Amino acid sequence: MQKAIFITGASTGLGRATAKLFQSKGWKVIATMRDPSKETELNHLSNVTLVKLDVTHQGQIEEAVNKAISEGPIDVVFNNAGYGLIGPLEAISDEQITKEINTNLLGVIRVTKAFIPHFKARKSGVFISTTSLGGLIAFPFGSLYHATKWGIEGWTESMSFELGFFNIAIKTVAPGGIQTDFATRSLDPVTHPDYNAPWEEMQKLFNPAHWSTPGQIADVVYEAATDGKKQLLYVAGADANASYQRRLEIGKEAFRIEMGQNIFSNFEA
Numbered sequence: 001m002q003k004a005i006f007i008t009g010a011s012t013g014l015g016r017a018t019a020k021l022f023q024s025k026g027w028k029v030i031a032t033m034r035d036p037s038k039e040t041e042l043n044h045l046s047n048v049t050l051v052k053l054d055v056t057h058q059g060q061i062e063e064a065v066n067k068a069i070s071e072g073p074i075d076v077v078f079n080n081a082g083y084g085l086i087g088p089l090e091a092i093s094d095e096q097i098t099k100e101i102n103t104n105l106l107g108v109i110r111v112t113k114a115f116i117p118h119f120k121a122r123k124s125g126v127f128i129s130t131t132s133l134g135g136l137i138a139f140p141f142g143s144l145y146h147a148t149k150w151g152i153e154g155w156t157e158s159m160s161f162e163l164g165f166f167n168i169a170i171k172t173v174a175p176g177g178i179q180t181d182f183a184t185r186s187l188d189p190v191t192h193p194d195y196n197a198p199w200e201e202m203q204k205l206f207n208p209a210h211w212s213t214p215g216q217i218a219d220v221v222y223e224a225a226t227d228g229k230k231q232l233l234y235v236a237g238a239d240a241n242a243s244y245q246r247r248l249e250i251g252k253e254a255f256r257i258e259m260g261q262n263i264f265s266n267f268e269a
């Protein structure tokens with residue numbers, strides 16, 4: 001029987017690449033996005049249904065999930081929608097904090113919750129969320145983004161126990177850099193003059209030449225969706241694997257010091 005995947009944030013980047021990959025492998029794809037009227041490619045592919053979904057709107061979540069389920073069983077839910085809020089905390093408004101958490105963390109939790117009865121009734125299903133290398137290690141000035149991505153990692157581990165009783169898997173795919181438009185369209189950088197010097201130094205961290213393509217990360221999503229394992233974490237991309245291995249190797253404290261020394265000229269351990 002044809003399998004089906006429900007994807008959030010399918011309008012661009014990783015979500016779009018994943019929609020195309022699963023469609024090419026014969027899956028039915030429910031590609032959700034905030035504004036389906038702008039879509040010009042996925043709407044021309046067979047077995048792809050576009051559904052409007054802003055993951056910060058509970059009403060839209062319920063509508064989108066009900067619509068998807070009414071059209072047939074869903075096998076995989078891919079929680080991918082997200083964006084990066086970065087900058088020193090004292091410069092970030094409460095509205096910005098709330099929006100980041102509503103999107104990256106509560107969006108994932110609410111979409112997952114809405115699908116649990118469906119998966120439970122079927123005694124199968126896989127939840128996959130896009131976290132980040134930033135859900136496993138922490139960069140300077142990324143506190144809010146890390147709070148959401150680390151949050152999903154911990155939440156996923158806990159959820160695996162209760163979902164496991166019903167043969168439902170829950171996993172994260174943690175990519176390093178992806179060559180998407182994330183940095184230009186999905187980054188909300190906030191600056192503060194008191195932090196300008198370290199902020200400038202931190203910019204050298206970003207080198208897109210070492211990043212993965214969206215297609216490479218979509219392949220990992222496909223593996224997580226189809227390998228039949230209850231494995232929690234899929235670190236995705238050479239950069240993410242190298243950094244995460246380094247952290248495991250030397251531990252949290254030494255890793256933090258190494259990061260600080262690598263980035264900042266006047267870092268004190």
Ligand SMILES: NC(=O)c1ccc[n+]([C@@H]2O[C@H](COP(=O)([O-])OP(=O)(O)OC[C@H]3O[C@@H](n4cnc5c(N)ncnc54)[C@H](OP(=O)(O)O)[C@@H]3O)[C@@H](O)[C@H]2O)c1
Pocket residue numbers: 008009010011012013014015033034035053054055056080081082083084103130131132133174175176177178179180181182183185186
């Ligand atoms: N790019 C990277 O280097 C990188 C690295 C690690 C992890 N990630 C994670 O990968 C995921 C996908 O990012 P990407 O790199 O593919 O960037 P992207 O191309 O900018 O995609 C972000 C997607 O999230 C959607 N989105 C944002 N807020 C939303 C909301 N409230 N409701 C529904 N959809 C929303 C965007 O939709 P609109 O088109 O409506 O804006 C877009 O489809 C994110 O969770 C991101 O944190 C990215």
